[in-house]
Every structure is written in structure tokens, then in C-alpha cells.
Amino acid sequence: MTTDVLQIELRKAERSRLQEVDFNHLPFGKHFSDHMFVADFVDGQWQNQLIVPFDNFTLSPALSSLHYGQSIFEGLKAYKSEEGKVLMFRPYANFERMNESARRMCMATLPEEVFMGGLEALLRVDADWVPNTPDSSLYIRPFMFATDTFLGVAPSKTYRFCIFTGPVGAYYTNPPKLKVETEYIRSAPGGVGYAKCAGNYAGSMYPTLLAQQQGYDQLIWTDAREHKYIEESGTMNIMFMIDGKLVTPATSDSILKGVTRDSILQIARSWGITVEERLVSIEEVISSIETGRLTEAFGAGTAVGASPYSLIGYNGQDYMLPEFSPENSFAARVKDYLTDLRTGKITDEFGWMQTI
Structure with missing residues (x-):
């Protein structure tokens, strides 16, 4: 699909951290790209779709996901071709599996335009973060967690969905x-x-x-x-x-x-x-x-x-x-x-x- 990125508000980072990363020596899961995509499920629908600078969330101590575990995630990768194109590997398979996890955990499912739309828009903004060194890639972490603030064992009525990325090298350097x-x-x-x-x-x-x-x-x-x-x-x-x-x-x-x-x-x-x-x-x-x-x-x-x-x-x-x-x-x-x-x-x- 081709996403209309105009539906997603972009708040650009004032300064890129790209120059701080040694792309010839990439540990796994230590570096994060400049931006992240966020959307909130409120009043029965997904709204507030934003691309914002990668930063901390402000969360309530009573957040239901912290107490009762309604939290799911995915992992996929993007790569760079010799021509400089950004390529994603099987993103729809991850989209489908994330919704399967959401249903099992009594969480809101994601429409294609939110998951794929947010993913495509984010990769366009942070395309320079996709490495092209051997055994490297851009790791992509979509995740969702419950955001109701209450103490009681019941499914939340509100959720936050987020995608952030980071350049990575090989996970294992030696056979485990x-x-x-x-x-x-x-x-x-x-x-x-x-x-x-x-x-x-x-x-x-x-x-x-x-x-x-x-x-x-x-x-x-x-x-x-x-x-x-x-x-x-x-x-x-x-x-x-x-x-x-x-x-x-x-x-x-x-x-x-x-x-x-x-x-x-x-x-x-x-x-x-x-x-x-x-x-x-x-x-x-x-x-x-x-x-x-x-x-x-x-x-x-x-x-x-x-x-x-x-x-x-x-x-x-x-x-x-x-x-x-x-x-x-x-x-x-x-x-x-x-x-x-x-x-x-x-x-x-x-x-x-x-x-x-």
C-alpha cells in the first residue's frame, strides 16, 4: 500500500543523533533513531497519529499494563539496497501476528492504515538510519500497551501503539x-x-x-x-x-x-x-x-x-x-x-x- 503521510502529523527532531553512531560497530538494541510513531486508542477508535522525536513517555503509576500485563510487541527489519532504496521484509506478516496477539490479550486490534501507515511514514522520515554495512539492518519495534489508569483485573479501554527503530548488527557473534x-x-x-x-x-x-x-x-x-x-x-x-x-x-x-x-x-x-x-x-x-x-x-x-x-x-x-x-x-x-x-x-x- 502507499500511505497518505499527510494524515500523520510530523514533529521533527531539532537535532539528529545520526553522527553519534559508529555504523561499522553496531551492538544490538543500543542505538535508537531520531523519531517514533505513536497513536492512541480512545473512545473506540485510533486517533492522534503522530511522528515525534524519540523520547520518554510520561505515565501514571496506576497504568493498568504495569500491573496486569496487557503489553504486546513485534520485531521486524528494514534494509538498504545498493541503490539506496529502503526495503522492508514481510511487514504484513508482522501486522497480522500483532493483531493475533492483541486478540488473545483482549486488546484493541490495529487497522492496516495505522500499523502500515505509521511504519511507512516513520521509515521515510528516518531513512538515513537504515545501515548498509555487512550483517546490519534497521530493527523495527512496534508495540502496544494498555493505558487505562485503574486497579482491577479487566481489559483496558484505552491503548497506546508506538513504533521506534534502531540500527543493529549481528545478534550473536559466535554460535550459541x-x-x-x-x-x-x-x-x-x-x-x-x-x-x-x-x-x-x-x-x-x-x-x-x-x-x-x-x-x-x-x-x-x-x-x-x-x-x-x-x-x-x-x-x-x-x-x-x-x-x-x-x-x-x-x-x-x-x-x-x-x-x-x-x-x-x-x-x-x-x-x-x-x-x-x-x-x-x-x-x-x-x-x-x-x-x-x-x-x-x-x-x-x-x-x-x-x-x-x-x-x-x-x-x-x-x-x-x-x-x-x-x-x-x-x-x-x-x-x-x-x-x-x-x-x-x-x-x-x-x-x-x-x-x-
Whole structure:
């Protein structure tokens, strides 16, 4: 869609912070662009659409989202082509998933003109913040939270939607070490695991910290009933190459439906690779490592892209994964393909990219 940006009021920052950023050394999530988009849901409709300088909000201590957790978010990226064009990767998939999260959390859904309109207008204003250095991109964070000021467990009647952005480099500099979690759970059937709500991430921090104290970087979450089947890996969906097939846990109401996950599966099928979305037991994965049938294990997500793992720890034993080989790796091949697609170097056969 092409958005009429005149419907959105622009309040330009007096001074850009662009020159303060070293684009050759970009940490993840530390730098933020000059502006943000905000809109408020009041009296049953979205209004007050503004692009304003990135700054703090003034909030009431009685804000219902601070007490009862009505808060959701998304994560997507924009890239710059060699010609200097700004390209977004699958923004409509994030738009649809955000509304799915909103419905689960009893929050107001977003019309396309608010989500996509605000996103496009913001990227036009801050186009210079999109980096073009290797492994870099502009991370985009849309989020929404309840703004009623009351104490009582009930859905808010008002909400604030905001989008801000920031240039980022690679999320992981080395292949992560994973520990299989068999005590704590991330989500359960009937819960909110498929929603991108803030509480899912808050609840994961303590068991992740325990694993990090043992020398691991992230967790492999297992099912809530038996701790037998693999669900996700930290901030990522998880994939395995076993017997030449791409195997990944099937999505459910306890697993986030990752946009990168879906993209990689579509690409693999288009390359003639057999894809299996099914129950994947940890015992199957360990056995496949021991017999050499497993050749790759990697995470898939907006922040990490396709990120190979180095080892899996299970029941007190570490299982080394095959050494990463860029020449023979599916993860490396699909990562390079996605990089070329997102930066306009190859034809967009899937219709995923949107030019600003």
C-alpha cells in the first residue's frame, strides 16, 4: 500500500543523533533513531497519529499494563539496497501476528492504515538510519500497551501503539551453546505461548539466567506436560537437518509462529528440500547427533536470522554439534539467500519485500 503521510502529523527532531553512531560497530538494541510513531486508542477508535522525536513517555503509576500485563510487541527489519532504496521484509506478516496477539490479550486490534501507515511514514522520515554495512539492518519495534489508569483485573479501554527503530548488527557473534530445559516451562497448551506478549519473555529470564551461570547461552524449551518434545530455543524457533531433511517442531498455541521460520520453510521447499513440521523429541535429536544423522541445528528469528548452534547440553552431558561449514551448510545458504533478497540483489520470487 502507499500511505497518505499527510494524515500523520510530523514533529521533527531539532537535532539528529545520526553522527553519534559508529555504523561499522553496531551492538544490538543500543542505538535508537531520531523519531517514533505513536497513536492512541480512545473512545473506540485510533486517533492522534503522530511522528515525534524519540523520547520518554510520561505515565501514571496506576497504568493498568504495569500491573496486569496487557503489553504486546513485534520485531521486524528494514534494509538498504545498493541503490539506496529502503526495503522492508514481510511487514504484513508482522501486522497480522500483532493483531493475533492483541486478540488473545483482549486488546484493541490495529487497522492496516495505522500499523502500515505509521511504519511507512516513520521509515521515510528516518531513512538515513537504515545501515548498509555487512550483517546490519534497521530493527523495527512496534508495540502496544494498555493505558487505562485503574486497579482491577479487566481489559483496558484505552491503548497506546508506538513504533521506534534502531540500527543493529549481528545478534550473536559466535554460535550459541544451548541447554535443554527440563524443569521450567515457557508456555503450556491453552496459554499465551503463540502471542508475542511481554510476559512470555519475563517468565523465561530466570531459567535462562540459571543456564548462563552454567556456561550456556540459551535454552531449548520443551513441552509443559512431559519435557519430552522440543518447542522453541530462547528467542528463536529451532530447526534441524536430519537425514538431509529440514525438521522443525510444528507450531501450536504454545509455540510462536515465527516469520523467519515460515520464510525458511518456504525457501527450503522451493529448493526441493523435504520439510517436516512435526513433534520432535529431544531423544531423537540426541540420537541423531550420536549416529551422525544430524548435520545442522540452528535458530531462526528476526533478530538472529539463521543462527547455527555449537552444542546442546542435556541431562548433564554436552553433545557437540557438527562443525559449522559455510560451504556445505543449509543455514549459511539460506542466510545468504535472505540477505541478498532483503537487500534487493536477487529477484523477490515470493513477493515478500516492500519498497519505501
